[in-house]
Amino acid sequence: MPLPEALISDLSTLLGARFATGRGDRDQHAMSESFHTAPPPDAVAYPENTAEVSAIVKACAAADVPVIAWGTGTSLEGHALASQGGVTLNMGRMNRVLDIRPEDMQVTVQPGVTREALNADLRATGLFFSVDPGADASLGGMAATRASGTTAVRYGTMRDNVMALEVVLADGQIIRTGSQAAKSSAGYDLTALFVGSEGTLGIITELTLRLHGQPEQVASAVCGFADLRAAVECVTMTIQSGIPMARIEFVDALTARAFNQKSGTNLPETPHLMIEFHGSESAVAQDAENFGEIAREFGASGFDWATTPEDRARLWRMRHGAYHAAFVLRPGAVGVVTDVCVPMSQLADAVERAASEIEAAGMVGPIVGHVGDGNFHALLLVDPEAPEEVAQAKQLARRMAQHALTVGGTITGEHGIGVGKRSLMADEHGGAWQVMGAIKAAMDPRNILNPGKLVPDRVES
Missing domain, CATH: 3.30.465.10 (Uridine Diphospho-n-acetylenolpyruvylglucosamine Reductase; domain 3)
Structure with a gap:
């Protein structure tokens, strides 16, 4: 349904050129970092202060028009897509x-x-x-x-x-x-x-x-392991030993291959841990030594220490770029992203189980994780023109999430729900999901704030 002319007039008067109904602005706010899609919003507003946001929301509420906040568009579960139309609020000018x-x-x-x-x-x-x-x-x-x-x-x-x-x-x-x-x-x-x-x-x-x-001293390193379980069990032992890591990240062999192809690195194509310690010079040195002893017990090899800020930045740029690097493994693919988090005692089994299911399905699905807190991700690379592949990946992602729930974990450790994981909310929360819906109904009775996301659909009486 198109926006009411009165609303267009009111918001154009309020914002001038910062209220856009042209296709270019709208299309820029219909994109997702992952495979989730939706039609473009009906308009995009660019507020510069809280008073303008308030006025926009009041006008949209009076017209029963949805309002969807937009940050930088980097979410992976379609959080900011205008799935029911409406006005997208691009907050970039604030x-x-x-x-x-x-x-x-x-x-x-x-x-x-x-x-x-x-x-x-x-x-x-x-x-x-x-x-x-x-x-x-x-x-x-x-x-x-x-x-x-x-x-x-x-x-x-x-x-x-x-x-x-x-x-x-x-x-x-x-x-x-x-x-x-x-x-x-x-x-x-x-x-x-x-x-x-x-x-x-x-x-x-x-x-x-x-x-x-800002820490006095920072030390970062990357090291390789023979297999998934050894790397993950090393993380568990490190946590249980009380070694205060600032970061401990896991990448599997496929991700190491992607790094090599994308960035020209020469990592052995095996699972790796990336570690960082913060603190005083003496504390960091001791923490690094203690971690090294544990890692070697689990067969770690090829310790490469990043000793300068430039080397550390390069290491973490590589890790942060894992999502985009993975697409070199299957050019033209899109990604179905998983984001489960489990208790540390269950982490090794959960990662191994996920890797086995991906292999059994014949899919390309590199695994990475913030494994210091039990959170890991598989990126299932699928042909966007092959609906059966997308469906298979979604089913696999769902099984991974449901397994996380059976061992006391959660369907998302950091990406959130958006549209991608909404169908799993009842599995995790049971009746508590309906309580979330009741809170939403009380605070947003017209259901204009990012409708179709996170909470159950309303049942009109």
């Missing part, structure tokens, strides 16, 4: 760092600030923002999806690093949640409710984030 408070180790930002831009601003303070999902995502989008990444094993996820929010609700009301205090017992934790709500309960317009001190 990209100011509002207040850096080094003494409190906090910063307040608008949602369009990206994590790399924030850390560039923080460099002179001796502080940094720790959550690193790989992509240079917007901080508003990272909060909305409760993102994590390579450093979560040491510094936590967005859940642990968002202290306060400003949010525009479904009726345009502006509220603030949380505070700058280290803790609070004052009522419901609304900040935690919005972190991970994927834009279904409100539009985040400001974030107060926890910062960390």
